[in-house]
Amino acid sequence: MNTPTDFNLLASQPDRYHELSSPEKNHLSIYIKPEILDAELKRIFYTTWVYVGHDSEIPNPGDYKSTYIGNVPVLMTRDQQGKVNVVINRCMHRGLTMAPEEYGNCRYFVCPYHGWTYEADGTLVETGAPEGYSEGEIDKVALSMVKVPRVDSYRGFVFASLSAQGRSLDEHLGRAKLHMDNYVDRSPLGTITASKSGLYKYTYDGNWKIQLEGSVEGYHVAFTHQTFLQIAMKKNPDIIKHFKNPDMRGIDLGNGHNIIEVMRLPPELVRQMYPEGFRQQVAERVGEAGMYDILGTTKNLVIFPNVALLEHQIRVIRPLAVDKTLVETHHTLLDGAPDSVNQQRIRAHEKFYGPAGFGGPDDIEMFNRMQEGYKAEMIEWVYFNRGLSIETTNADGERIGKPDHETVQRATYYEWRKLMAAQS
């Protein structure tokens, strides 16, 4: 007998959550059920590589950044030997989080409750009033702050995994590394400085995956951002028409990572936009063709599951609840670039992505309304099939579509399904 699949039934079977998604469409339940967020935390955020910060955010020994892997508070620290550590931000005595500031510097983490003192790598130096503990009551090794088992970085982007097993960061990043290189190689020195030039934080009343999908949204620009395009068209008509370059692509890079090319400028416009000295410095590192490619192509890159590199920011996505998400957009400066280039990056980030920007707030409005529409639980599907029937695969095994196709949103969910199926 052929019974149509009852997807609402699947949504209550933890070993079948991955069946709630397919290339064409996702079932509503993955955006609205708290149990599915719990499963995502356990099967995705706590197993794979999660972005925690950029090493330029903690340049000096003693520097730290407070952040999260899923719901787990962690500290990214630079110890006295100059090494980057990621430890779980929890005193081993009674469980307080240690550092009230988001970014700070200290020689030791000292818990304000009972004075337990730790090194930046989590080593327990001493308990408070140690004379009150008898022999054998304190094992300093066991009671050191818990290190996140795997920490690695690429081009300064630091990732950590709460799972001791799994593929290397290099394997995980795979074909995203090329595009991370493009992002960083805009700098004459090949390095960037993150967050020193500011960051914005916002929440929306919607599921975290909406922002992940929304970070590579070529389709919506002409509609949601028409006012931005009209203003930009008035100011820079030569440049803005290159939002519609027919050679641009949306690419599934594998492992859930994906990228859209948002704008491609011909060499003469690259020369118009960027000073000659700067172009030469970039070309010295990546060659002239590389320079025109890198400076001329604007790309939005999603690195599954929680970070996107786009334009002048590092965007970090954190689920707070199934229907609430925190997003931080950390501005980045190009080390060694002239002031005019970095100031242009500052102004551009404000203009679009800030809380009073001409783009970002309208996106947030869309996200809020999506989650509101999801309350109509009898309408079960959300669609991602734009361009699916003409999708191609290139020689590197990457699925390719146009930037306004949903190739890139589909890319996320191949990995989502794989990780959600891995455990029951």
Add this chain to the structure above:
Amino acid sequence: MNTPTLAPASQLQAVEQFLFNEANLIDDRDFDAWLELFTDDALYWVPSNEADMDPTQHVSIVHDAKEELKDRIWRLGSGAAYAQEPPSKTMHQLSNIQVTQDPVTNEITARCHLNIYEYRHNHHLLSMDTVMQYPARCEYRLRPVADSYQISLRKIALIAANGVLGNMGFII
């Protein structure tokens, strides 16, 4: 900080009334008239993260020269600024106004407290159907012009500039 020399009562009153009128223009959404209060070289600045960052080295929430302010106003009236459809109702409340005048340039510095009450009704989003408050410490630079003033700097240092700021698409 030393207590600044008090401006003469008449000047204080004139500046206060000017700032109250400015607030009314914003809250009445008479943006064209509001724009005319600014000098051509004016800066409307809302710092991000900290009150005193260098806006050439650090992003701001708003950093508008007059031409950019014109774009902002155009966008709000376009019907396609979705973060402001429907538009917020605001009430800009000023207090603690302290005025000094540069004896050489005659430029006036007015420091004040500003509390912006903002309400955006959207029947789809009842979870946000609430009045938001945005307290700020402000600095205005005013140039005496005829028997009034023009604004050359409108700096609004939100106390929550480093916070989780949602939709601030209304005129701050």
